[in-house]
Amino acid sequence: EPEVTQTPSHQVTQMGQEVILRCVPISNHLYFYWYRQILGQKVEFLVSFYNNEISEKSEIFDDQFSVERPDGSNFTLKIRSTKLEDSAMYFCASSSDGGRYEQYFGPGTRLTVT
Amino acid sequence: QKEVEQDPGPLSVPEGAIVSLNCTYSNSAFQYFMWYRQYSRKGPELLMYTYSSGNKEDGRFTAQVDKSSKYISLFIRDSQPSDSATYLCAMATQGGSEKLVFGKGTKLTVNP
Numbered sequence: 431e432p433e434v435t436q437t438p439s440h441q442v443t444q445m446g447q448e449v450i451l452r453c454v455p456i457s458n459h460l461y462f463y464w465y466r467q468i469l470g471q472k473v474e475f476l477v478s479f480y481n482n483e484i485s486e487k488s489e490i491f492d493d494q495f496s497v498e499r500p501d502g503s504n505f506t507l508k509i510r511s512t513k514l515e516d517s518a519m520y521f522c523a524s525s526s527d528g529g530r531y532e533q534y535f536g537p538g539t540r541l542t543v544t
Numbered sequence: 545q546k547e548v549e550q551d552p553g554p555l556s557v558p559e560g561a562i563v564s565l566n567c568t569y570s571n572s573a574f575q576y577f578m579w580y581r582q583y584s585r586k587g588p589e590l591l592m593y594t595y596s597s598g599n600k601e602d603g604r605f606t607a608q609v610d611k612s613s614k615y616i617s618l619f620i621r622d623s624q625p626s627d628s629a630t631y632l633c634a635m636a637t638q639g640g641s642e643k644l645v646f647g648k649g650t651k652l653t654v655n656p
Contacts, residue, residue, distance in 0.1 A: 434587075461642055463642070465644075471648070472646045472647065473588065473632065473646040475643045475645070478641075519585075521587050521588070530642045531593065531636045531644070532578070532593050533578075533590070533642070534590060535587040535588045535589070537587045538586070540585070
């Protein structure tokens with residue numbers, strides 16, 4: 431069964447450093463998303479991406495964040511200058527054109543900012 | 545009032561019990577309702593997807609949506625220890641936005 435994959439599973443970085451989280455969505459999916467979950471809190475929407483551009487972003491997704499689909503398979507989230515409060519699980523998700531709301535999540539990247 | 549509310553539990557039941565998990569919401573524009581299962585430190589796994597009101601059944605799982613009451617439920621029949629996880633409800637409006645709004649999750653333990 432196809433699945434969303436994410437790398438790395440755990441990333442430790444120092445405050446102020448740049449990080450890139452990587453995702454390979456399900457191959458025939460056209461909609462891509464990033465969500466995050468701070469420990470003990472809700473899963474929160476960050477951004478949606480379709481047709482090589484951002485279709486929606488949340489208040490959390492400020493200028494420090496960017497997304498890119500550098501090739502036909504990868505989807506990345508970059509945080510330019512990490513803060514302590516960016517420590518969270520980051521989930522990539524994807525969905526198909528006929529089922530945009532049936533979003534399939536990856537296993538997540540645990541980001542720890544020290 | 546929070547947009548999506550979910551009792552965090554924890555909920556502990558014996559094996560074989562029927563489990564009822566619920567969410568309420570305030571945004572009447574929600575049309576799509578999902579249930580996800582999340583094991584500890586893993587990604588949410590899509591269990592059930594429902595559009596608008598009504599029931600949907602898949603094996604031991606039944607999802608119900610009551611839009612008049614702004615209330616959704618997930619029933620698990622013949623619960624198994626492997627069902628022990630956190631169950632998240634999620635919702636979306638129709639048209640334009642694919643953003644899912646999640647509840648905080650209910651932690652379920654099924655005891656053998």
